[in-house]
Amino acid sequence: MQQLSFKNRIASHYIVTTALLIFVVFFIIYSIVKFSVYSHVNNDITSEVDKHLSEIEIVGNTFHLIHKEEWKEREHNTLDVNPVFIQFVDENRNVIEKSPNLKKSSLIFNENNAENKLFDTKLADNSIRQIQVPIYQKTKIIGYIIIAMSLEDATMVLNNLFEVLLIVYPLILMVLFFIARFIAGRSIKPISSIITTSNIITKDNLTSRIPLPQNRDELYILSQTINNLLDRIETAIEREKQFTSDASHELRTPLTVIKGTLEVLIRKPRNPAEYEEKINFCVTEVDRLNHLVDQLLLLARFENQKQSLKIEKVYLNAIFLDTIARNSTAIQSKNITITTDFSRDYYIETDSYLFLIIVNNLISNALKYSNQNGKLTVHIKSVASRIECHIIDSGIGIPADDLENIFNQFYRSQSNAHPEIKGTGLGLSIVKRLCSLLTIDIAITSEENIGTRVVLSLFEADLK
Incomplete structure (x- = not known):
């Protein structure tokens, strides 16, 4: 039926x-x-x-x-x-x-x-x-x-009245049916637009959106909800494509290097020292691959996670001190002098896990690009109703022309000039996205051969 x-x-x-x-x-x-x-x-x-x-x-x-x-x-x-x-x-x-x-x-x-x-x-x-x-x-x-x-x-x-009512009754119902059908058709016209738009949306065509009705009624809310759903789906698929593209692009080089090294290694017998050297080189490349995959997964994971943030009061001083302590090996290897300038205890309201990732990336970057016997200063101060965190290093600095690109994925300033400094070019990209997610303002200024200053600006927590 x-x-x-x-x-x-x-x-x-x-x-x-x-x-x-x-x-x-x-x-x-x-x-x-x-x-x-x-x-x-x-x-x-x-x-x-x-x-x-x-x-x-x-x-x-x-x-x-x-x-x-x-x-x-x-x-x-x-x-x-x-x-x-x-x-x-x-x-x-x-x-x-x-x-x-x-x-x-x-x-x-x-x-x-x-x-x-x-x-x-x-x-x-x-x-x-x-x-x-x-x-x-x-x-x-x-x-x-x-x-x-x-x-x-x-x-x-x-009898005449009864006959008139008997004849008029079905006629009225018939007229009302067609009027109701017409009005219903006009009322649910946006549903036809939803069906039409949904039929043309595919994995390769996610840009189409349902036209919003003029009246802000239930159909308007439905159309808006579906459009929001399509936005999330498009973002998820684009994130998947970006991750696949990034992974295939960045993993290919270290895998090729490892493959080439192993092929050279098996061409002829070699002494144990040569085997150990090449194997250690491959282990280093594998570690680099692991770090790269972790960074890529981090980018994909926190691309659009605002709804899952766990906002809580965070003791800002402890975040920086703990991060510095975790990087003690790098600090000691370069003999870097650490200076912390906290005039008082500072508290913020944020997601502590994500904020820790931001601070860890910035501190590790500052240490990585610092010169031997360099200096690293962490200064926290109040400015109006906000807190500013200054991370200042005395490293190689960033050329002025490169500053506008440093937040782009896989971009590494002066990578050819300093091949000894390894990296993926994803650290600052992750920092930028997490700052955007946590509504933290970030600004970077730098001078070549003098150093770099990173400033985080965020709201102070109300302790009342």
Whole structure:
């Protein structure tokens, strides 16, 4: 069984509800009209009863109409205009007198209906409304006056109304269905855009986005949510592509070097010293590969992780002191003088793990590019409502032309001039991305052969 489309389902549900509502309204209209028509007839009959009871004369156990000319009134003579049928019967139900418009017919006394109660019955196959009222001689019933009025006009009005409602009812529902279907189609038009856009989005085409509706309703939120989802998917796929590209590009060189070294090593027998030298060289390259993979994974991991940050109060002084202690081997090997300038205890609110990566990269870079017997200064100070962390080295410095590129992936300033300084060119790229993630401002100034200054600016934690 074929299912209805979304807009047809909306229209159908609307029509079912509307059909019930219109049915109730039509039923109420019909009931009100019927009540009004019958009330009018009942009032007329009651008026006739009061009128004719006052116009009879009781003599002993008999009675008769005082004014015989009453029968000459049009409603008692004819059947064409609001006829009123009147009949007098004695206590034995024998007809004493009746209106001329009854002719040869007689009103039937209904034993099953209570006295003074109006009820519907038939007169020569015509519908009438009838009442039978007792006539008393003191407390004894000596007869009845039976009055009836035709219901043909009332029945015709009610039948016509019923037919009109019966015809109009499905027509209204049909018109409302198409109107509801049209409105539903207009309302869910953005869904068609969502379907169209979704169909053209592939792994190789992630740039298309769903047009946002003008009205900021649920469909607007849905479209915006899907666009945000597409942004995240595009970012994830681009990050995957970037990682694959970076890995294939950067891993190829050390792997080629290792392969070449081993091929040279097995060409002919060599003495143990040569084997040891080449193996140590390969181990160094493998360590470099491990470090490179770690850096690449770090970049991929923290590309877009703002929602998973663990923000907490961090003791800034301890972060720098612990990082310096972890790099003690490099400090001792170059005999670098470390100076820390902390005028007081400083606290910040950040992700301690990510901030530690930033500081560790900056300190290790400063040590790596420092000269033998150089100096490294870490200075923390308050500036307005922020804290500035200055990391100052006395190393080889960075040329002015290279400063704008130092945050690019795999970019290494003066790599040819200083081949002895190994690196991947990913450290500052990682620092920049993590600073952006943690809303930390970073600035680097440098002079060749004098040194480099890195300044981190971040908000101080409220300890209250």
